[in-house]
Amino acid sequence: MRPRYRVIIDNDFSGDPDDLFQLAHHVLSPSVEIPFVIGSHLSPGDYSDPSDRQADNAAEIARSLLELLNSTIPVFAGSNIGLRGPAEPIASAAAEAIVREALRDDTELPLFVALGAGMTDLASAVLMEPRIAERIKAAVWIGGPEHEGLGLEFPIEGSVEYNLNIDIPAAQAVFNDSAIPIWQVPRNTYRQAIVSFAELDARVRPHGPLGWRLADSIATLHAFTQSHGLLLGETYGLGDQPLVLLTALHTAHQPDTASSPFVVRPTPRLTAQGWYEERPDGRPMRVYTGIDTRLMFEDMFLKIAAFANR
Template identity: 35%
Template sequence: MILQHTFNIPEEKKIRLIINSDTKNEADDQYAIVHAILTPLFNVRGIIGAHFGEHRTKHSMLESYEEIKRLLDLMNLTNEICAFKGAEKAMPNEQSPVSSEGSEFIIREALTDDPTPLYIIFLGPITDLAAAYLKEPAIAGRLTAVWVGCGIWPEGNMEYNLSNDIHAANVVLESEIPLWIIPQDVYVNPRVSISELAVKVKPHGDIGNYLYQQLVDFNLMMNKRTDWTNGESWSMGDSTAVSVLMDSHMFGYEMKPAPRITDDMRFLHYQNERMVRWYHYVDPRFTLEDMFAKLKLHYGA
């Protein structure tokens, strides 16, 4: 099934997109993936399953990969968009890439002759980009990476996506790859209530029902922990990566010198020439309402 959008986008505005996601880590990656697929501005070239450490499972990448395939099946897009396996674990150091079919796909897509701009959104650790760059540095000038990750400027702090591969983060931060960072204090802001999802997501096809139910189930499981959410809300943090590619949020970022990350995820500031785009604001209303609207347009009654 090829998606039929209700409006046209000028071809010169469209971009190629690769999604790299630790999809089964929790419950909002799934929303970001579906949002991206439903966005006509994007030509989704493939989706890479990422690992999320070994805190809950020894097979986190494979679980992410299977979840991606489940989403594509529910959207009847299994034959339209390819899923790839990413690295099974973090890099052991900054010189040793963990190769995977996902990193090989990044290299192939970056080095094609297609003049359409290539972007890759990373919704978990950035392992596969670091591996691709270490193997083929020429990709640096042929793609832009958007990462939902990193702690709060300027000191840094514990942040989950970063924690799952600090070595990879340092490789990319010291590379010449154009990098947009959506840090923790920004990506937490697109908050939803579960009631809102019941009204605006659940009714819209098999995919809407699945998106809603898997979040409800995960929320119930995780709220047995006292340090989790309040019980009736969620942050759609990963959807911010979709949002900044739809609209750059011109006044929502600054160019900052790339920090180096310490083992305890603090920022060291001495790279004065390597600059990255650091977001301080992504519009939650724009992000969430566009996702809800696209689900209704494609799967509404």
């Protein structure tokens, strides 16, 4: 199968393990070409990786998973810190790679940037070279709070949404000041991406070293949280999985994300506090209100099984 799109994957692989499932599923999807993967940072001092080298650690974790997938896709470490302000880029190998890929003139494959964490390196790239905005089909982002009238009222527990909180100035640079088209999967929508531990044990764990690695990442987290008095129940959210659904699993004719509902509205302005301000003249953006979990998870389960049986 020939690819339809290029997809740059940018995720905080040293955080919650949902990003490992997303990376494996993307690599196993032949309709996308992945020029490289970016390991990005978490929120400062995040308990899952309190080091000051979070992006470097994320890149190493991504490389180890790609080895299980027999993949030679390059991995770049992003910046280990967020932007100081929405107009101050941070040079990194990842940001420079985004610029190079977006400005390529030897391919006509549309380019997505799939973001499962913050926007640090994409923001730096567009600040360094604004021309890339017109060369990106969309930044598909798992992040941001609910929009008024499209889901739960925000804030949830009085907190800023996690992926936005990783680097609010970077999100401001992309939302407020760039021309990059945005396909957003906000908090109330990505929380629909739920699997049960029973599903993981039956549909993922039995399928070779990759299946064991993925299932064990959740089981290890489950055991850790229980030892600290936090009970996860019987399910876990694979909130980054819509990145695969919205870039690799498009319809056959007039390719698009037809089975996942969205609304188109003007891109709001993001405040320094992590909330939206209406901007009627903002460029159009997609806000996904639902995701096709049947297609997304069945495709993932079957591809993991098929890879183990090669």
